[in-house]
Amino acid sequence: MSRxxxxxxxxxxxxxxxxxxxxxRYGLTVSGAMDRLSLAAANTLVGNEPLAxxxxxxxxxxxxxxxxxxxxxxxxxxxxxxxxxxxPVALDTSVTLKDGETLTLGFARGGAFSxxxxxxxxxxxxxxGSLAVNARAGLGSPYPRPLQAGDELTVDAASGAAELRIxxxxxxxxxxxxxxxxxxxxxxDANKALFLDSEWKISATSDRMGYRLxxxxxxxLHGHNIVSDGTVNGSIQVPGNGTPIxxxxxRGTSGGYPKIATVxxxxxxxxxQTSAGTAFRFKxxxxxxxxxxxxxxxxxxxxxxxxxxxxxxxxLNIEALSDANVAGYAxxxxxxxxxxxxxxx
Amino acid sequence: MAATLPPPRLLxxxxxxxxxxxxxxxxxxxxxxxxxxxxxxxxxPIDGITETVPTYRSLLVHYDPGKIGFDALGAKILPIASQxxxxxxxxxxxxxxVAYGGEHGIDLEDVAKALNTTPDDIVARHVAxxxxxxxxxFTPGWSYLSGLDKSLQMSRRQNPRLLTPAGTISIGGIQAGxxxxxxxxxxxxxxxxxxxxxxxxxNPTFLTEPGDRVTFFAIDHKTFEEQDRAAEAGEIIAExxxx
Numbered sequence: 001m002s003r004x005x006x007x008x009x010x011x012x013x014x015x016x017x018x019x020x021x022x023x024x025r026y027g028l029t030v031s032g033a034m035d036r037l038s039l040a041a042a043n044t045l046v047g048n049e050p051l052a053x054x055x056x057x058x059x060x061x062x063x064x065x066x067x068x069x070x071x072x073x074x075x076x077x078x079x080x081x082x083x084x085x086x087x088p089v090a091l092d093t094s095v096t097l098k099d100g101e102t103l104t105l106g107f108a109r110g111g112a113f114s115x116x117x118x119x120x121x122x123x124x125x126x127x128x129g130s131l132a133v134n135a136r137a138g139l140g141s142p143y144p145r146p147l148q149a150g151d152e153l154t155v156d157a158a159s160g161a162a163e164l165r166i167x168x169x170x171x172x173x174x175x176x177x178x179x180x181x182x183x184x185x186x187x188x189d190a191n192k193a194l195f196l197d198s199e200w201k202i203s204a205t206s207d208r209m210g211y212r213l214x215x216x217x218x219x220x221l222h223g224h225n226i227v228s229d230g231t232v233n234g235s236i237q238v239p240g241n242g243t244p245i246x247x248x249x250x251r252g253t254s255g256g257y258p259k260i261a262t263v264x265x266x267x268x269x270x271x272x273q274t275s276a277g278t279a280f281r282f283k284x285x286x287x288x289x290x291x292x293x294x295x296x297x298x299x300x301x302x303x304x305x306x307x308x309x310x311x312x313x314x315x316l317n318i319e320a321l322s323d324a325n326v327a328g329y330a331x332x333x334x335x336x337x338x339x340x341x342x343x344x345x
Numbered sequence: 346m347a348a349t350l351p352p353p354r355l356l357x358x359x360x361x362x363x364x365x366x367x368x369x370x371x372x373x374x375x376x377x378x379x380x381x382x383x384x385x386x387x388x389x390p391i392d393g394i395t396e397t398v399p400t401y402r403s404l405l406v407h408y409d410p411g412k413i414g415f416d417a418l419g420a421k422i423l424p425i426a427s428q429x430x431x432x433x434x435x436x437x438x439x440x441x442x443v444a445y446g447g448e449h450g451i452d453l454e455d456v457a458k459a460l461n462t463t464p465d466d467i468v469a470r471h472v473a474x475x476x477x478x479x480x481x482x483f484t485p486g487w488s489y490l491s492g493l494d495k496s497l498q499m500s501r502r503q504n505p506r507l508l509t510p511a512g513t514i515s516i517g518g519i520q521a522g523x524x525x526x527x528x529x530x531x532x533x534x535x536x537x538x539x540x541x542x543x544x545x546x547x548n549p550t551f552l553t554e555p556g557d558r559v560t561f562f563a564i565d566h567k568t569f570e571e572q573d574r575a576a577e578a579g580e581i582i583a584e585x586x587x588x
Contacts, residue, residue, distance in 0.1 A: 021395065021396060022396055023485075023551070024396055024398045024405075024407075025396070025397060025398050025399060025481065025555070026481050026485060026486060026543065026550075026551040027481045027482045027483055027484050027485045027486055027487050027543075028485045028543075029484075029485075127545065136484065136526070136528070137484065137485050137526060138526075139545070179357050179359055179360060180357075181356050181357045181358065182356035182357060182358045182364045182366075183356070226369070227369065227370060227371050227400075227401050227402055228400060228401065228480070228482060228483075228489070229364060229366075229400040229401070229402065229403045229405065230358070230362075230364065230398040230400055230403065230405025230482070231358075231405075232358045232359050232361065232362045232405070232407070233359075234359055235358065235359070252482065252483040252484065253398060253482045253483065254398070254400055254480065254482030254483055255483075259358075262357070262358055262359035262360075263359070264359060264360050265359065265360050265361055265410075287357055287360065287415050290359070290360035291360045291410040291414055291415065293360070294360045294361060294410045294411070295410060295411050298411045
């Protein structure tokens with residue numbers, strides 16, 4: 001066994017995996033990675049199951065040091081600089097950190113979350129099949145809270161497997177796709193159109209529980225109270241003040257505000273990676289299209305191993321990497337905000 | 346032959362879940378039908394369903410669109426949901442101790458004032474209730490109860506509290522609740538129970554199930570302290586009533 005020691009880390013970084021399923025009926029939040037595709041890509045690079053536990057790193061930087069042996073890792077997700085003792089490390093590639101070496105990750109340049117997967121995955125105690133951190137419920141392993149400097153992750157020693165890169169499809173651009181409902185009939189046509197035709201920005205008071213959307217106020221047809229019912233990842237609820245909130249991985253399992261629309265499965269990760277302040281739009285699609293995209297998304301994750309290539313051909317040009325991602329810094333976007341409205345039962 | 350019931354509405358909740366809605370209001374008949382459908386789906390699982398979440402008035406059915414599409418799933422659910430209700434089976438009953446008022450129920454006096462009565466009277470009306478766990482949600486173990494005395498129904502606080510203690514016993518609107526973990530809440534805090542409706546390493550992890558019946562009884566604050574320590578060590582504390 002080796003150890004990966006957290007030397008420094010910003011807020012909003014935690015161990016996450018595919019989430020905790022099967023106990024939503026008891027109010028147990030799912031949690032899990034905000035961007036499943038990036039989690040799966042990082043895990044695939046080091047030979048893990050796609051939704052194995054990895055470190056989800058928020059917009060801020062982090063440093064990790066290998067102890068008691070070499071550790072093989074891979075980083076995917078939000079663009080950011082990475083280096084080992086000054087040697088640049090490309091994203092979407094595996095790399096071995098020798099005993100005592102430190103991996104440094106910079107701020108996210110656009111996007112929000114990166115995933116650091118470790119060969120053999122993070123060891124810990126499963127609860128409902130998951131290590132995912134859910135700080136409110138005090139769940140997650142090896143620490144039931146966001147990671148802090150000094151924390152240690154127990155991992156397998158590097159196997160010495162050849163280093164790989166992964167060729168991911170170009171991320172989809174364009175509007176975030178939604179299905180209207182389940183309570184779109186609580187809004188008149190003008191307000192549904194306002195929701196679909198307006199430009200939105202993610203508020204800085206957003207977190208893993210929900211993203212507040214800045215834009216026009218959406219008005220309800222019959223007031224903002226419904227009898228609480230179930231929520232899903234990507235539910236967009238509209239509380240009394242008209243500011244939509246997209247419910248994310250740490251959402252409550254039920255909620256009492258009308259949900260105008262639901263982000264399609266294939267686009268939840270894209271919404272999660274939209275940095276605070278970046279303008280975007282929604283687009284309504286049909287159930288047939290949404291389910292077709294969901295199946296393609298499953299297939300993409302399942303076939304990620306087919307996209308692995310030898311890393312010998314990687315030409316690392318740090319300037320080109322930087323220039324490619326100048327969408328803006330996602331600073332402070334993911335700090336814990338005030339969730340008074342979203343969190344009331 | 347028993348008549349079939351009117352079909353529920355199938356509302357898409359994204360591409361991987363459907364809300365099977367029996368009513369738009371809190372309605373005990375609708376809740377019976379939710380729990381009956383939930384039971385029927387557990388007894389004869391439909392391939393592709395991954396998880397179900399019963400609520401007051403709807404059943405949220407999570408499914409894998411890689412295994413079954415929305416229309417095919419709906420076509421399988423509707424006939425089951427329209428069946429006559431099966432005869433009621435005996436629900437489990439729990440007696441839950443509550444330390445009312447003081448630091449444990451900081452809203453008790455205000456509730457009494459607002460309803461023009463005394464704190465003791467509020468407690469008497471709260472313990473007289475026979476409640477049903479209509480749903481569990483929001484945070485682990487938070488049990489939403491139906492059956493609150495109509496005279497205790499009052500709107501939620503204007504300003505929700507950002508943090509209320511674990512074990513809080515509260516009322517909000519026409520609902521009563523048992524809260525397990527510390528959480529934000531806009532409800533009125535009447536007391537606190539040492540009972541953990543959720544405790545990770547205890548067997549069972551979750552005490553209450555939707556459909557269970559609950560009554561409350563008052564304990565003094567010293568008993569609360571003793572029982573709270575025992576509960577922390579894994580004791581269930583709540584008394585299961587054996588009929």
